[in-house]
Amino acid sequence: MTNLPFSPLDRPIWHSLTGRQGALAIGDARALRFRPDVNLFGEAACDSSEALAALAALVPDGGTLGLIGVGPAVLPPGTAIVSERQLDQMVATRLHRAARDVDIVRLGDDDAPEMLALATLTAPGPFFAATHLQGGYIGVRRAGRLVAMAGERMKVPGFSEVSAVCTHPDFRGQGFARALMEAVIAPLIAGGEGVFLHSYADNPAVALYRALGFETRRELTYTVIKRA
Known part of the structure; x- marks a missing residue:
């Protein structure tokens, strides 16, 4: 499970929202999330300050946003971790x-x-x-x-x-x-x-x-x- 070649499965949120489930996305090319009534998942296009700021704007007031990826998440500015756990894919x-x-x-x-x-x-x-x-x-x-x-x-x-x-x-x-x-x-x-x-x-x-x-x-x- 180490040194795996890159796969869209490493970034399932981003590749879903920029692909077959784009109709359920909100945001722009910098950051996307699923509609809040669909689920809580979102992701930035990359770790640039611009992309992370755009992702921060998608975190709802009084609500949460879920991130799934390889390694620890890079936090968008003005956000805090509610929970963090390891998942087996x-x-x-x-x-x-x-x-x-x-x-x-x-x-x-x-x-x-x-x-x-x-x-x-x-x-x-x-x-x-x-x-x-x-x-x-x-x-x-x-x-x-x-x-x-x-x-x-x-x-x-x-x-x-x-x-x-x-x-x-x-x-x-x-x-x-x-x-x-x-x-x-x-x-x-x-x-x-x-x-x-x-x-x-x-x-x-x-x-x-x-x-x-x-x-x-x-x-x-x-x-x-x-x-x-």
């Missing part, structure tokens, strides 16, 4: 299928309130009112109730991120997470893409990720900042 280019059959439904705008409620309860990672616009969200319903979901988050050249995999506590242990991840991943790989995700090393779900075919690519730093 895991990638898969083939899928090991083993899930049982589960009735899966496509999720969209009409499901957004339920999706937000489920993510708020289970805390799979940053999730906001319009996070589902990043694409590919599917779920499992029981008696009409959304009890599990998964979807896509960032999209860099050649790779899409699997994210927001979560199950209501009352419905865990039934294989929903694996079934949903397989259903998200399979068409991406069939279409010639790799998939990636970010996880803390102590996340119990890492065993599932490895069973699906993910391998750790490298360690990245996840930093959340606010206005000082």
Whole structure:
């Protein structure tokens, strides 16, 4: 995981916002972030004073901005660190299928309130009112109730991120997470893409990720900042 050649995966935020997810971006060529109702991630084009000042302007008053990259973040002027942790970036280019059959439904705008409620309860990672616009969200319903979901988050050249995999506590242990991840991943790989995700090393779900075919690519730093 050391001395890796450069990859867009080293800067997933920037390459998502300047590529396939540009419609969800705000900012300019110096710095970009996702719309605040989509997620909290942003990045400067480089570490120049001009670019960092532009990134600082994208940090909301009373809110936060998330940075993901190789090594410690270079702080924009007038900001402070809220939290900083190491993430394992895991990638898969083939899928090991083993899930049982589960009735899966496509999720969209009409499901957004339920999706937000489920993510708020289970805390799979940053999730906001319009996070589902990043694409590919599917779920499992029981008696009409959304009890599990998964979807896509960032999209860099050649790779899409699997994210927001979560199950209501009352419905865990039934294989929903694996079934949903397989259903998200399979068409991406069939279409010639790799998939990636970010996880803390102590996340119990890492065993599932490895069973699906993910391998750790490298360690990245996840930093959340606010206005000082």
